[in-house]
Amino acid sequence: MSELLRPDLCIIGGGSAGLTVAAAAAQFGVPVVLIERGPMGGDCLNSGCVPSKSLLAAGKRAQAMRDAGLFGIEPVEPKIDYAALHDRIHGVITAIAPNDSVERFTALGVRVIQDEARFIDKRTVQAGDIKIKARRFIIATGSSPAVPDIPGLSTTPYLTNESIFELTEKVSHLIVLGAGPVGLELAQAYRRLGAHVTVLDRARPLSQMDEEAARVVQRSLEDERIVIHSEASVAKVESAGSGVKVHFEKGGEAMDIEGSHLLVATGRKPNIESLDLKKAKIRTTDQGIKVNKRLKTRNGRVYAIGDVTGPPQFTHMASHHAELVLRNAVFRLRPSLDLTKVPRTLYTDPEVAEIGLTEEQARKHSGMRILRWPYADNDRAQAEGETEGFIKVFTDRNGYILGCVIAGAEAGELIAFWALAIARNSKVGDVAGLIFPYPTLSELAKRAAITYYRPLLRKPYLQRIAAWLRKLG
Numbered sequence: 001m002s003e004l005l006r007p008d009l010c011i012i013g014g015g016s017a018g019l020t021v022a023a024a025a026a027q028f029g030v031p032v033v034l035i036e037r038g039p040m041g042g043d044c045l046n047s048g049c050v051p052s053k054s055l056l057a058a059g060k061r062a063q064a065m066r067d068a069g070l071f072g073i074e075p076v077e078p079k080i081d082y083a084a085l086h087d088r089i090h091g092v093i094t095a096i097a098p099n100d101s102v103e104r105f106t107a108l109g110v111r112v113i114q115d116e117a118r119f120i121d122k123r124t125v126q127a128g129d130i131k132i133k134a135r136r137f138i139i140a141t142g143s144s145p146a147v148p149d150i151p152g153l154s155t156t157p158y159l160t161n162e163s164i165f166e167l168t169e170k171v172s173h174l175i176v177l178g179a180g181p182v183g184l185e186l187a188q189a190y191r192r193l194g195a196h197v198t199v200l201d202r203a204r205p206l207s208q209m210d211e212e213a214a215r216v217v218q219r220s221l222e223d224e225r226i227v228i229h230s231e232a233s234v235a236k237v238e239s240a241g242s243g244v245k246v247h248f249e250k251g252g253e254a255m256d257i258e259g260s261h262l263l264v265a266t267g268r269k270p271n272i273e274s275l276d277l278k279k280a281k282i283r284t285t286d287q288g289i290k291v292n293k294r295l296k297t298r299n300g301r302v303y304a305i306g307d308v309t310g311p312p313q314f315t316h317m318a319s320h321h322a323e324l325v326l327r328n329a330v331f332r333l334r335p336s337l338d339l340t341k342v343p344r345t346l347y348t349d350p351e352v353a354e355i356g357l358t359e360e361q362a363r364k365h366s367g368m369r370i371l372r373w374p375y376a377d378n379d380r381a382q383a384e385g386e387t388e389g390f391i392k393v394f395t396d397r398n399g400y401i402l403g404c405v406i407a408g409a410e411a412g413e414l415i416a417f418w419a420l421a422i423a424r425n426s427k428v429g430d431v432a433g434l435i436f437p438y439p440t441l442s443e444l445a446k447r448a449a450i451t452y453y454r455p456l457l458r459k460p461y462l463q464r465i466a467a468w469l470r471k472l473g
């Protein structure tokens, strides 16, 4: 017999976006139904951030053994136990999973339905035998790997982020299609864990990120002997023995490469096929569900949040969407999305983190300045042997901070400071006046900020004041 539920909020998708709204709304006493068709936690926990960062952590340890010579310690080539590596990755997922579990959400008062949801009309969703007529719906169904239409690909075995973390064997030569964050993080992790790695991209690596920062990463990856073919057009893919062969064209020249495994990391597509969105009169684009600044779809009762709305696609973006929608849908406040406050990150070594305006956007402000400091001029970076990279900060003519790009060790951690500075509409003088602990990478912020005042050093009137004060004794 079919059941009819009438909650205040019905959330479709139990990933980062959906779970954040569900937990908060339930704690405010709002009746919530959450529908999830797969494992709770979505991409981030099961096939995204958590396993990829666990793999990168393993790669970092392996690389430290090879690089030990720098510190006067005899370097060694690490022996990798691939089954143990697999278990460690899944152990990390298991350690975090209780936070996202059906049990936790049920205990919070959320009715969790483990089934696939679809709209049957503008006000009703069906999941299995259950119909839900909610006051508000939130679609948080995420994204999946977008697999390009390359001849031969559909008949050739390939990996995506949904399958690569299941491997228990050695990868001898990984060919990666796509030099975005997914492709490059996994490329570096596998390289450090003993694989040969070749990356192919039809454009430049990290085309969504600052070009100068992307070059720092590319140089480091190439130093680790990852082969990167930019501006390469893949013509065909085929099985070759127990592996795979990729035919591509670069600079007018036809080339091919053979590897043991192929990873497709060429972007994302929104999970919308199963939702029957037409029945709910919800509009979509190629990138995802169309929403306004308040994350509302064309159907006034329905919001969409997280990856399903298209780029930028980050877990912290999904959580931010969740907070906005909670304020909109539950408290009837009207905050809207501000992309300048969302950090953009990459966790290769060196890392990249950006916030605020890009350099290109910042250049449109007249009197814009770029303040820089290299990692090589930071004492802690020298001590740690992490001298690759830079910080650059964009300011307007009055010293207001417009954006920041950090390429180097711990960039993802360091950007949080700039997130606060931008959120508080700070001036660079606020940063220059702070006292940072020595010796830390966080001093990069102060050193870059102080360069704002360099032109003052050449002002004759200031030199005259200093000379006059000297005379006073």
Ligand SMILES: Cc1cc2nc3c(=O)[nH]c(=O)nc-3n(C[C@H](O)[C@H](O)[C@H](O)COP(=O)(O)OP(=O)(O)OC[C@H]3O[C@@H](n4cnc5c(N)ncnc54)[C@H](O)[C@@H]3O)c2cc1C
Pocket: 012, 013, 014, 015, 016, 017, 018, 035, 036, 037, 038, 039, 040, 041, 042, 043, 044, 045, 047, 048, 049, 050, 052, 053, 115, 116, 117, 118, 140, 141, 142, 143, 161, 182, 271, 274, 275, 305, 306, 307, 308, 313, 314, 315, 316, 317, 318, 347
């Ligand atoms: C390899 C990789 C590494 C990443 N690393 C990072 C990182 O380090 N930092 C970062 O910020 N971001 C990272 N991301 C991006 C991050 O994973 C996503 O932005 C985030 O998971 C999006 O959350 P979401 O809730 O929108 O979607 P998802 O996590 O995809 O959750 C959507 C959920 O909806 C469910 N669903 C779909 N359709 C239906 C339906 N019809 N009915 C019921 N349920 C449905 C799905 O099963 C899924 O569980 C990474 C992504 C990948 C692929």
Ligand SMILES: NC(=O)c1ccc[n+]([C@@H]2O[C@H](COP(=O)([O-])OP(=O)(O)OC[C@H]3O[C@@H](n4cnc5c(N)ncnc54)[C@H](O)[C@@H]3O)[C@@H](O)[C@H]2O)c1
Pocket: 148, 177, 178, 179, 180, 181, 182, 183, 185, 200, 201, 202, 203, 204, 205, 206, 207, 208, 232, 234, 265, 266, 267, 268, 311, 312, 313, 314, 344, 345, 346, 347
């Ligand atoms: N560190 C992080 O926070 C992190 C890590 C991983 C992923 N993510 C997020 O996940 C999302 C997806 O990342 P992604 O790397 O899959 O996608 P992406 O769109 O960022 O990069 C895909 C790359 O594939 C290339 N490409 C597309 N089609 C191709 C083809 N046919 N042949 C060769 N190259 C092709 C593109 O030029 C692009 O460089 C991003 O929005 C990213 O922000 C974030």
